[in-house]
Amino acid sequence: MLIKPLRSLLVIGLILAAFASGCANLGQVQTQAVKPVLTEELPAGSGWWRVRVRMNWPLETDPIWYMDLYLAHQVFRPMLDKHRADIYLWRFHRRAKRDSAGRQFSFYFYASPQTAQQLYDSLRSNPILSDTQSAGVIDEIVYDNPANIKRPDIDDTSDKKWPLVIQKTWPYYITGVSEMWLNLVVEIAESDLEENRPTSLEEIETFYRQVDDTVTRLWQQNGRHAFLHHLNAVFGYQPLIYYEKRYMNF
Numbered sequence: 001m002l003i004k005p006l007r008s009l010l011v012i013g014l015i016l017a018a019f020a021s022g023c024a025n026l027g028q029v030q031t032q033a034v035k036p037v038l039t040e041e042l043p044a045g046s047g048w049w050r051v052r053v054r055m056n057w058p059l060e061t062d063p064i065w066y067m068d069l070y071l072a073h074q075v076f077r078p079m080l081d082k083h084r085a086d087i088y089l090w091r092f093h094r095r096a097k098r099d100s101a102g103r104q105f106s107f108y109f110y111a112s113p114q115t116a117q118q119l120y121d122s123l124r125s126n127p128i129l130s131d132t133q134s135a136g137v138i139d140e141i142v143y144d145n146p147a148n149i150k151r152p153d154i155d156d157t158s159d160k161k162w163p164l165v166i167q168k169t170w171p172y173y174i175t176g177v178s179e180m181w182l183n184l185v186v187e188i189a190e191s192d193l194e195e196n197r198p199t200s201l202e203e204i205e206t207f208y209r210q211v212d213d214t215v216t217r218l219w220q221q222n223g224r225h226a227f228l229h230h231l232n233a234v235f236g237y238q239p240l241i242y243y244e245k246r247y248m249n250f
Helices: 003-026 066-086 113-124 127-134 164-193 201-234
Strands: 047-055 089-096 103-111 138-143
Touching (some): 047 113, 066 103, 066 127, 089 164, 103 113, 113 138, 127 138, 164 201
16 A cells, blocks of 8 residues: 555655756856857957048038948948958947047957058058048048057947946947948948949939938837847846836837
């Protein structure tokens, strides 16, 4: 009469032991798995470099954002394609504020000093930049000095108000964001360029204003789901604390 209950207890004991053993194995987390992607590939002696294109922005006028798309498509994209193997991380930065920096379209990239020098030499001889500056669209182009690595660490261009772990991982995120934005510009522009190839500066401005309008419309109509919702999904749909100190989801 006691055999079956004893057998049942034995089976339950074996199951619990196996479960406990499994939990013990699950606890052996490999620390290498949580290292940021590509960190080990960033070579010593490299750093962050900038190209700051200071755009003309007359007083009492709105900033001309669409010329950023022209430069991204016609200047920086070919340069990226040529040197992509030597550029480890990169991003665009766009700003317009009535201060000493003013209206700027900047390209940041993490690479060796030798690669930085090659890119700077290429940009200094770029006819599109030269013509655009001669036309008064660009006021000035500012380059870093490749002989002096001022930003050698991966977090050196991140906001210092952020936690250090975000500073170190954010460059990977913004590289992907910049890549998608550039690809949107390229996809939209080149589909129209097959039938409509602008030649004069006036035609170029009109064309890239239309490209910018399309990119803006895509952002406004699809950004909530394609960008913000899926970013929220990566973080497990946890609400964030908005600057008004209230929780919200995307």
